[in-house]
Amino acid sequence: MKILVTGGAGFIGSWLVEALLNQDHEVKVIDSLSPQIHGVLPQPDAPWLKGERSVEFIRADVRDSVAMDQALQDVEAVVHLAAETGTGQSMYRIAHYYDVNQQATAALLEAIATRHRQVRRVILASSRSVYGEGAYELDGQTLVPGPRDAERLKKGLFEPTGPNGEVLRLIATPETAPPFPASVYAATKLANETLGHVFSQAYGTRVVALRFQNVYGERQSLRNPYTGILSIFSNRMRQNLPINLFEDGHESRDFVHVSDVTRAIGLALQAELPAFSLINIGAGVPTSVLQVAELLRSELDSSSALEVSGDFRAGDIRHCYADLGQARGLLDYAPAVDIKEGMRRFCTWVRTQSVVQDRSEQAMAELTRRGLGKARQ
Secondary structure: OOOEOOOOOHHHHHHHHHHHHOOOOOOEEEEOOHHHHHHOOOOOOOHHHOOOHHHHHOOOOOOOOHHHHHHHHHOOOEEEOOOOOHHHHHHOHHHHHHHHHHHHHHHHHHHHHHHHHHHOOEEEEHHHHHHHHOOEEEEEEEOOOOOOHHHHHHHHOOOOOOOOOOOOOOEEOOOOOOOOOOOHHHHHHHHHHHHHHHHHHHOOEEEEEEEOOOOEEEOOOOOOOOOOHHHHHHHHHOOOEEEEEEEOOOOOOOOEEHHHHHHHHHHHHHHHOOOEEEEOOOOOOOEHHHHHHHHHHHHOOOOEEEEEEOOEEOOOOOEEEEHHHHHHHHHHOOOOOOOOHHHHHHHHOOOOOOOOOHHHHHHHHHHHHHHOOOOOO
8 A cells, every 4th residue: 555654753653664664565754853752953763764765755744734735645544643642741732732633633634535535544543541540340340430639649549449439440441441531632632533433434434543552662752751651761770860650659551562553553554444443552461660660670770769759740540451352353463572572672772872861850840830740849
């Protein structure tokens, strides 16, 4: 196929483009090379940007309708990865996140509907964040708790509870769990899913929304202080600086290696699917932030102290990991890289990168100043 990848010079995009080229697809990329991700003088770690592979690259913002029309010419499928991704930052840059994440997606779908009907499939990069908290079991029933109360968080009461304060049992979160976004970023991703569903029903274009869990791996941005605890932790550990573990360190996520995510996208481009599909993509197991920090410290041979601070951010959730039943059934997907192997690969790559200035404390201080979190004084 001839495929357009928006945000193709980014973390997931750079992996995906290589994979598509290896499968003999023809690839176009549109990417703005955002300074927050790529630096003021961008040098993306993508071989095809260095002229090693044949890719048509358009440096432009996905909100640029003229550039998007150029990018959409003659393509048969679109993988829409371009987005702002910082959960905390989204809570005060609300209009910007709406514009980049939601309005740009609406414009993309309108362009396909009105001027580029040759596009037959759209893959939307969605997020586990649309669930808010992950799924739990209480008295044999599945429930998804609402966003956690800031006053409870200030008191160090981090675990979600039932309607009457009951203890809950964490379970894998299926796509049928009711969405309950806890951040502006998550709200934009859920809105895009809704747009994709309406669009697919109206125009017959197949739309697949992939709800990515916490994607990590080689080439993720080490500069962006608003996303990716692995980037923040590894950068500080290489300098033997202390690591601030938010809450009590036992909050957990489903960490999925970027190679597994890339493979899932490839499967979604080829599989026979309904007009609209929602599919979780993850490792299918929870890993605590403390476990991740310990793995990183060991792999990087660091002496960084792991400091449990009780800090928290508005929009963060306590636990979530994916039910992969849909992914197995619709895509024949199963993760291939476990957390230990993935961390080994990530740390091997990190050692080849320059140490960058750590801005995580400034980012957290900004959230605290705006009343969206609590940082140590």
